[in-house]
């Protein structure tokens with residue numbers, strides 16, 4: 001990783017970068033105001049499924065790129081889990097070389113159009129930008145610019161398909177087609193491996209498809225990337241559950257030399273409170289899967305979904321925000337977030353919370369459900385809420401929510417969506433007796449190579465981290481690809 | 496994609512399908528199920544693997560028409576393709592030599608019961624089978640079941656075949672006759688509930704195979720959840736078979752009715768499109 005810093009520094013000395021730096025004074029750059037994303041009107045968008053963020057124009061992107069100081073120590077890059085050369089891609093935009101900017105992004109990030117949209121930038125790259133750290137000004141809009149460059153490339157029709165090394169004939173299996181699996185597959189294909197991605201569901205993309213809604217990440221964007229991977233020779237097999245449809249042993253016999261497991265954290269948690277199994281109480285995974293993957297709300301599709309007028313969503317993460325905003329779009333009169341801590345402590349991306357507020361989502365912070373009630377047919381019609389207050393900090397450093405004795409009241413609801421986290425998917429671990437696991441059901445790996453306790457099995461993403469982020473999953477996938485490459489090379493010399 | 500290679504009607508509303516699915520045929524065991532999706536607009540529904548042929552690479556499903564998806568499937572024919580078939584899902588049935596096993600199947604529940612009976616027989620058990628249905632037409636797989644059973648009786652609500660009476664009456668009769676060590680009851684939820692109340696009276700350990708509503712079948716959504724011994728379990732990954740005495744039947748019955756209105760509307764719409772097509 002230390003040579004990344006070297007590489008980033010060297011790039012800064014290239015003539016065109018030096019020229020650009022000279023072209024505008026730092027003071028002038030820092031006086032430019034941060035770009036504003038073009039958004040659909042909140043009261044129109046909360047009735048449609050079109051993307052909320054409409055992107056920024058070329059001119060806006062160029063103005064924003066001028067703000068970036070091309071720092072000697074670009075601290076922003078430290079905040080990016082895959083170490084994107086952020087100043088390089090931004091300066092390419094300033095030089096109006098948008099395709100060059102996209103190429104710079106793709107040196108380390110296989111899915112920039114996705115990350116530009118869903119990364120929690122305010123906790124990663126943008127948090128570490130010189131503007132945030134030293135100038136106390138809004139950071140460079142790194143996410144918006146990343147999205148801009150990636151979208152520009154996609155719309156240009158000149159999408160760059162990475163060069164693939166001469167096929168080496170070594171078969172590698174990828175288990176799961178979420179961001180971790182896709183990133184690993186992409187890198188291994190580039191290295192010349194014969195890669196097959198196995199996916200349990202009927203669609204490729206993992207959470208990017210079944211979880212994150214179209215109004216935040218259109219499926220088309222993911223599909224274009226998958227198409228490119230096909231062009232690089234990656235094979236996809238849907239409806240195939242590794243550990244069920246075929247065992248790891250079966251696949252070894254079919255000649256697969258190594259495995260990357262990116263099976264995600266797909267098991268929804270419930271709170272185990274009375275009445276939680278009444279009809280009309282969904283996990284966020286079920287609700288979002290019905291709507292996004294099965295298109296239950298679209299005309300002509302067979303899968304049903306219950307439509308609520310008074311909807312409560314329990315939780316404060318991205319999943320909760322996606323569910324509550326979906327319920328509004330499906331016609332709810334009231335859509336309420338119920339979260340046991342304060343709004344500042346919600347783990348969701350700041351932008352999503354902000355967008356939800358604009359869309360007339362109600363927030364009941366410092367509240368927690370304790371019981372559900374139903375009508376005679378078993379459909380939820382009421383919930384009991386407990387008021388909470390913040391006590392002393394817990395192990396995570398966040399103040400622990402504690403119940404306010406006696407402060408309970410009832411709210412009428414006809415649909416409840418429980419979004420209180422997920423646990424690792426147990427299918428792979430339960431099919432491999434010798435696989436070393438943590439007490440939380442995640443797979444134990446070597447952090448450098450992502451190798452598990454079984455030498456030909458590597459793992460990454462949510463199955464290793466518990467619920468994490470797209471970019472961390474992709475970082476894991478890439479590291480595992482490097483780990484697999486090394487492992488295969490060593491295995492061949494030993495033979 | 497899975498091609499339908501054979502279709503046989505057992506009655507007007509129940510048909511057997513043999514599908515090409517070589518990977519699943521290789522790895523499936525008694526008790527496993529698949530999830531299928533007919534086409535792009537289809538829903539995902541669970542169906543038990545009733546049988547399989549390793550050499551031909553096929554699996555057998557037995558399907559009863561109850562709503563849109565099952566009706567559309569029954570309208571499909573050999574040569575047609577099913578877009579998605581995924582499996583085998585769930586835990587395989589635990590098979591051992593218990594001694595004498597009472598196997599009670601109601602309606603299309605006989606289909607999932609068949610591979611279990613076959614496996615129990617192969618493990619050396621004495622098999623006593625009760626097949627039940629409302630009328631003669633609804634009794635399926637009688638010959639196959641007879642082949643693997645040491646004794647078999649048939650119960651119909653209207654007495655049109657076998658004895659007149661409910662499945663529970665047939666079970667009682669067999670329990671009175673000899674010592675039963677284990678029971679397996681599979682059928683509509685209400686039948687499993689009353690069947691297991693019967694075996695409970697005699698303290699016979701009983702397994703049921705739950706047929707909850709499902710979406711993914713891989714533990715990802717929780718649509719299939721039920722309370723087992725007071726704890727929430729996911730039928731698709733923790734089951735589908737459970738100790739009958741631990742199941743919260745009333746909750747399960749309520750949950751199975753979650754989409755009654757939506758399903759009825761969808762079914763009526765489907766029937767009316769068929770009529771306009773035929774007109």
Ligand SMILES: Cc1cc2nc3c(=O)[nH]c(=O)nc-3n(C[C@H](O)[C@H](O)[C@H](O)COP(=O)(O)OP(=O)(O)OC[C@H]3O[C@@H](n4cnc5c(N)ncnc54)[C@H](O)[C@@H]3O)c2cc1C
Nearest residue numbers: 176178179180200206207242263264318461462468469470
């Ligand atoms: C609603 C929602 C919103 C989110 N929003 C954001 C966001 O805005 N920003 C962000 O950074 N992160 C977000 N996340 C988190 C992020 O999506 C995950 O951290 C990320 O997708 C994890 O990637 P993964 O590749 O590890 O697993 P997943 O994306 O979960 O993919 C795993 C795939 O493996 C398949 N699979 C599982 N077992 C098997 C098997 N045995 N055989 C074959 N296939 C198998 C699954 O079907 C699934 O498709 C969100 C998550 C959700 C649910």
Ligand SMILES: Cc1cc2nc3c(=O)[nH]c(=O)nc-3n(C[C@H](O)[C@H](O)[C@H](O)COP(=O)(O)OP(=O)(O)OC[C@H]3O[C@@H](n4cnc5c(N)ncnc54)[C@H](O)[C@@H]3O)c2cc1C
Nearest residue numbers: 540541542543557558559561562563564565706707735758
């Ligand atoms: C593990 C498992 C194995 C199964 N195996 C088989 C099988 O081998 N053969 C088979 O025919 N069916 C089987 N089922 C049931 C089957 O999945 C449903 O009948 C099917 O989903 C109905 O879909 P539909 O669209 O045709 O009807 P829907 O429109 O979904 O339902 C129509 C009506 O049928 C009722 N209904 C819904 N689901 C069920 C159910 N599970 N049992 C009884 N009534 C129901 C509903 O209350 C509704 O009123 C199994 C279910 C599970 C969970």
Ligand code: SF4
Nearest residue numbers: 080115119124125143
């Ligand atoms: S991938 Fe994410 S963290 Fe990295 S630069 Fe892009 S938006 Fe920032």
Ligand code: SF4
Nearest residue numbers: 068069071076129130
């Ligand atoms: S820290 Fe901010 S200003 Fe400096 S190079 Fe990175 S994005 Fe540009």
Ligand code: FES
Nearest residue numbers: 712714716717731
């Ligand atoms: S069907 Fe989704 S968890 Fe069981």
